[in-house]
Each structure stands twice: as C-alpha cells, then as structure tokens.
Amino acid sequence: MSSILSQKLKVALIQITATAVKQDNLQHAKDYILKALKKDPKIDLVALPECFNSPYAVTEFPKYAENIPNGESTKFLSQVAKENNIILIGGSIPELGDDGKIYNTSVTFDRQGKIIGKHRKVHLFDIDIPGGITFKESITLTGGQKATTIDLPEFGTIGEGICYDVRFPELAAVAAREKNAFALVYPGAFNTVTGPLHWHLLARARAVDNQVYVILVSPSRNLNLGYHAYGHSLVVDPNGNIIAEAGEDEEILIAELDPELITKTRAGIPVTVQRRFDIYGDYTKNVKPSAT
Numbered sequence: 001m002s003s004i005l006s007q008k009l010k011v012a013l014i015q016i017t018a019t020a021v022k023q024d025n026l027q028h029a030k031d032y033i034l035k036a037l038k039k040d041p042k043i044d045l046v047a048l049p050e051c052f053n054s055p056y057a058v059t060e061f062p063k064y065a066e067n068i069p070n071g072e073s074t075k076f077l078s079q080v081a082k083e084n085n086i087i088l089i090g091g092s093i094p095e096l097g098d099d100g101k102i103y104n105t106s107v108t109f110d111r112q113g114k115i116i117g118k119h120r121k122v123h124l125f126d127i128d129i130p131g132g133i134t135f136k137e138s139i140t141l142t143g144g145q146k147a148t149t150i151d152l153p154e155f156g157t158i159g160e161g162i163c164y165d166v167r168f169p170e171l172a173a174v175a176a177r178e179k180n181a182f183a184l185v186y187p188g189a190f191n192t193v194t195g196p197l198h199w200h201l202l203a204r205a206r207a208v209d210n211q212v213y214v215i216l217v218s219p220s221r222n223l224n225l226g227y228h229a230y231g232h233s234l235v236v237d238p239n240g241n242i243i244a245e246a247g248e249d250e251e252i253l254i255a256e257l258d259p260e261l262i263t264k265t266r267a268g269i270p271v272t273v274q275r276r277f278d279i280y281g282d283y284t285k286n287v288k289p290s291a292t
C-alpha cells in the first residue's frame with residue numbers, strides 16, 4: 001500500500017564518524033540518537049549515514065560484514081528503534097548475504113523495532129578520476145538487484161538508495177512515480193573530490209525531477225581515516241530548496257517534511273501530470289512510446 005505523505009514528519013539526520021571498533025560505532029550511533037531525541041522529543045524518524053559501523057574501505061567490508069537480520073548491528077538498531085519509539089533508517093552496513101556475497105545494505109525499522117525495509121546498494125561506486133579519486137567497491141561488494149520503497153506506518157512511502165545510487169534518476173523515478181514515494185532517502189558518503197562537484201546538485205535535481213523531499217545523510221569528515229567523507233548532510237524540499245544542511249563535523253540535523261508543500265509544488269508546476277509518455281515512453285511502467 002504505497003502512498004504520499006499523509007501528515008507532517010519530523011526527521012533527524014545523524015552525521016557521525018566511524019572508528020575501527022564496531023561496538024563503539026554502534027554505541028556512538030545510539031548516543032547520538034538519544035541526543036537528538038533529547039533535543040526534540042517529537043522526532044518521528046532518525047536516519048544514520050552510509051557505512052556507520054565500519055571504516056569505508058573495500059578491504060574492510062569483508063571483515064565487518066554480518067548477517068541481516070541476525071547480525072549484531074541489526075539486532076542493536078532494532079532495539080534502539082523499539083526503546084525510543086522511532087522509525088529508524090539504519091544508514092548502511094556491510095552485509096554478508098546467504099549467497100556468501102557482500103552487499104552495502106541499509107535496514108529500516110518501525111517503532112516496534114520490526115524490519116520494514118532493506119536496500120542493497122544497486123549501483124556500486126567504481127570510479128577513476130585521474131588526480132582526484134579512484135575507488136572500486138566491486139572489488140569486494142556485489143550490487144543489489146532491486147529498487148526499494150518502504151511504507152512507513154502512519155506517514156506513507158519513501159524510496160531509498162545508497163550514495164552512488166543518487167546519480168541515477170531512473171531509480172528515483174521508479175520510487176516517486178511507480179510507488180508514489182514522498183521522499184527519497186540516501187545514506188551517502190561522498191568525498192572531498194566529488195562532494196563539492198555534485199552533492200548538492202544531485203540532491204536538488206532528484207527533488208525537482210520528482211517534486212519530492214530528498215534526504216542525504218553523510219558521515220562527518222574525519223581526516224584520520226583513509227576516506228575523507230564530504231559531510232554536508234542535507235534535506236531538500238520538493239521545490240529544490242535546501243531546508244537543512246550540516247557542516248563537516250559531527251552534527252544532528254532536524255527538519256520537518258510537510259505534505260502541503262508537495263501538493264502546492266505539484267499544483268504550481270504540474271510536471272507530474274504533463275509528461276508525454278507517448279513520445280518517450282515510461283520506463284517505470286515498462287511502457288513504450290506510442291506517438292507516430
């Protein structure tokens with residue numbers, strides 16, 4: 001049962017860094033969630049960053065990978081969601097699949113701690129910018145096989161991607177158009193090369209393309225680690241305006257999503273009903289163009 005946002009939704013983005021010790025990372029995430037709820041007890045949903053329980057490095061993923069739902073991170077997060085009565089988007093963690101492959105996976109929990117969503121990063125971050133950055137997730141990771149939408153009880157449907165997934169408008173369109181998602185959430189660790197180039201642009205583009213909220217949750221920047229995350233976690237509204245933005249350090253970002261703004265944006269610039277699928281088809285529904 002997918003649906004657009006039915007009431008205001010208060011979100012908290014937790015921008016934190018990870019160390020080499022998984023248990024410390026889990027506890028650190030919990031401490032920050034509690035801090036956020038102390039700041040504002042009315043928070044409905046908390047989102048953590050990509051790879052919050054391990055260093056972000058291809059050599060590390062196999063060492064930290066664990067089963068979902070039976071691994072310690074999933075159990076830990078489930079408990080935190082339940083104890084605090086929040087919806088929790090658990091950033092991402094290296095997952096050891098039943099097939100023996102490793103995935104970059106995000107798990108979402110409802111207020112009772114039940115798993116209501118699981119996204120395996122679909123597009124692996126394999127890039128090579130001479131003089132900039134080279135990274136090849138596919139050395140140890142396997143890409144997921146499906147687009148993910150999650151029905152949040154009381155609120156409606158969100159689409160989820162992980163980091164590099166935000167570069168692919170098709171994935172976002174499937175969530176927004178086929179499943180009526182009101183927001184797209186991306187735990188994501190851009191870096192100091194591609195962050196300044198594209199982070200804000202991509203978030204705003206996906207928001208304007210689909211007239212939905214876009215949420216990007218980054219780790220904070222830690223120059224002691226091999227990978228320097230960009231930071232700047234963001235919430236963008238359906239008009240493409242940045243309504244909340246973090247800096248580079250550890251930080252809690254709080255924002256409220258308002259269903260009225262989605263309605264107003266779509267009424268004012270009605271692209272959602274003006275598309276000419278007869279000319280270019282609709283890949284979200286596998287419809288071919290029909291115009292001659």
Ligand SMILES: O=C(O)CCC(=O)C(=O)O
Nearest residue numbers: 125163164189190191194
């Ligand atoms: O797309 C980018 O520039 C960064 C992507 C990334 O860091 C990731 O997918 O983890």
